[in-house]
Amino acid sequence: MSEPAYQALYTELLAKSRYNDIPDSPAARATLRALIDQTRSDLRNCSESITRRQISRVLELQESLLAPIRTLFPEILIEIFQLVIETSTNPGITYISRLRWHVPISAFVPKLSGCIFLFTWTCSWWRHAAISYPSFWSRIRVQHRSDPLPTRSAEVAAFLNECILRSGVSAPMSIDIYSVTDGSPPAVSTMLAAQAYRWRQAVLLFTSLHSLVIMFPSKPSSTRFPLLEDLSCRFYYTDSRILPVPNPILECRPPLQKLELHELMESYADIIASRNLKFLKVGCYSGVSFAKLLLMCPCLESLQVGSFVFREDPDANQAICQSSLLSFAIGPDFSDDYPTFDNGSWKCVTLPKLTKLEVNHFDLYYKIWTALLSELKEVVKRSQCTLRHVNLFKHGRWPVLETAENFLQDLLVNPEECFVDEVPWQEWKANNAVVAYESDSDDSEW
Structure with missing residues (x-):
């Protein structure tokens, strides 16, 4: 031939x-x-x-x-596709408006990427199977760094809209939007905002909260985010001295189980008060106490707080028992104003189910660090809880051996489950000589 x-x-x-x-x-x-x-x-x-x-x-x-x-049943083929997608480094659909900062705008064409497209390019049978399964098209990520040329972005935006249509009208969606430009979020975000009633998980990283307000300008409604369970809102620029702008998503009071916020003020904490919330991570919390926060979220199981500012608590003697909290983490940084619990807000708090405790003092003053551990120890002892994991992170120029020993003494905790900088306590202790902390006039601030 x-x-x-x-x-x-x-x-x-x-x-x-x-x-x-x-x-x-x-x-x-x-x-x-x-x-x-x-x-x-x-x-x-x-x-x-x-x-x-x-x-x-x-x-x-x-x-x-x-x-x-080629002779597999469609249900088996879908299962194979699902496994490939879930184990992929890019399990969803990614829209990139500019790949790298040093690439000129005129030289970059916006594009969509994702392993799901490989199935649609193989054969018509695979394409039909992939397109007919809405959940394959319901995970979308937008990376927006600068406005591409409109003539080049229109076609890609239209393709993204087609992918959104493939996800149907009822399949829950997972949304990631990274926009670090000033002003309004990318135009493709408008298409995703229109699907807010299907959002189940959302990661939003904007320059400021104002960009999020532009994305959702209409009056808050309880029907806007009826499925949203996992939300992460972070912003590059915040200024707590300015009257905070209401978060348009939280104002709708979605049924959140997991929430991550850059900043949370007590005056706004009642918005997230819910029996659904189980995980809360806050960059900076400002209020009278963590106790009041726990009281508003009685089913909270994990609390992580980077920094906090406490005011005087007029109800410091109120007995509070939070019986759901399993994990409590503080760090890596603290405010310079009131970085401890010295306003008495925790002296009547008990956490009987607490099993995991992490404290990262970063560059915290030595006296504040020791006082913080002392207060936490009192909470643990009063709660009569059994800690299964303790991790003390050490940063700075002073030793923590003696402080750690004092903290762990008399606590119901297995030494094998205690760590310093992720190193097992006994191993860390054996590798570090006891260095007594000497207080003098020059080091009084440490």
Whole structure:
């Protein structure tokens, strides 16, 4: 067979492969197997490199038409797609408006990426299976760093809108939007905002809260985010001295189970008060106490706070028992104003279910660090809880050996579950000589 004949055969087989036109009878499969044997024989007898490559391509398509995967039930094929997507480094659809800062805008074409597209490009059978499963198209990530040329972005935005349509009207969505430009969020965010009633998980990183307000300008409604369970809102620029702008998502009071915020003020904490909330991570908390925060979220299981500012608590003697909290983490940084619990807000608090405690003092003053651990120790002892994991992070120029020993003494905790900088306590203790802390006039602030 001549090279043009092989080229024609290749074109014919390629069309069959794309449309999954496989032999559907025993006779047809036997005929194809005979053709495969003949093609293999031609490949062995051919010495011309160009013709050999053409024969190899034909053989690959012939063997592909008999591949067992082409006869799988659609349900099994969907399961395979699902496994590939979940284990991929890019499990969703990513829209990138500019790849890197040093790439000129004029040289960059916005694009969509994601492993789901590989399935749609293989053959019509795979394409039909992938498009017909809405959850494959319901995880979308937008990376927006600068406005691309409108003529180049319109086509990609239209393609993204088609992908959103493929996700149906009821499949829960997972949304990530990273926009570090000034002013309004990217135009594609408007398409995602229109699907807010389907959001189940959202990660939003904007320059400021004002960008989020622009994205959701209308009056808050309890029906806007009825499925939202996991929310992370972070902003590059915040100024607590300015009257805070209401968060348009939290104002709708979605049924959150997990929440991460850059900043939370007590005056706004009642917005997140819910029996659904189980995980709360706050960059900076400002209020009278953590106790009041725990009281508003009685089912909270994990609390992480980076820094905090406490005021005097007029109800410091109120007994509070939070019986759901399992994990409490403080750090890595603290405010310079009131970085401890010295306003008495925790002296009547008990956490009987607490099992995990992490404290990261970063560059905290030594006296404040020791006072903080002392107060936390009193809470643990009063709660009569059994700690299963304790991690004290050490940063700075002074030792923590003596402080850590004092903290762990008399606590119901397994030494094998205690760590300093993620190093097991006994190992860390053996590798660090006891260095007594000496207080003098020069070091009085440490």
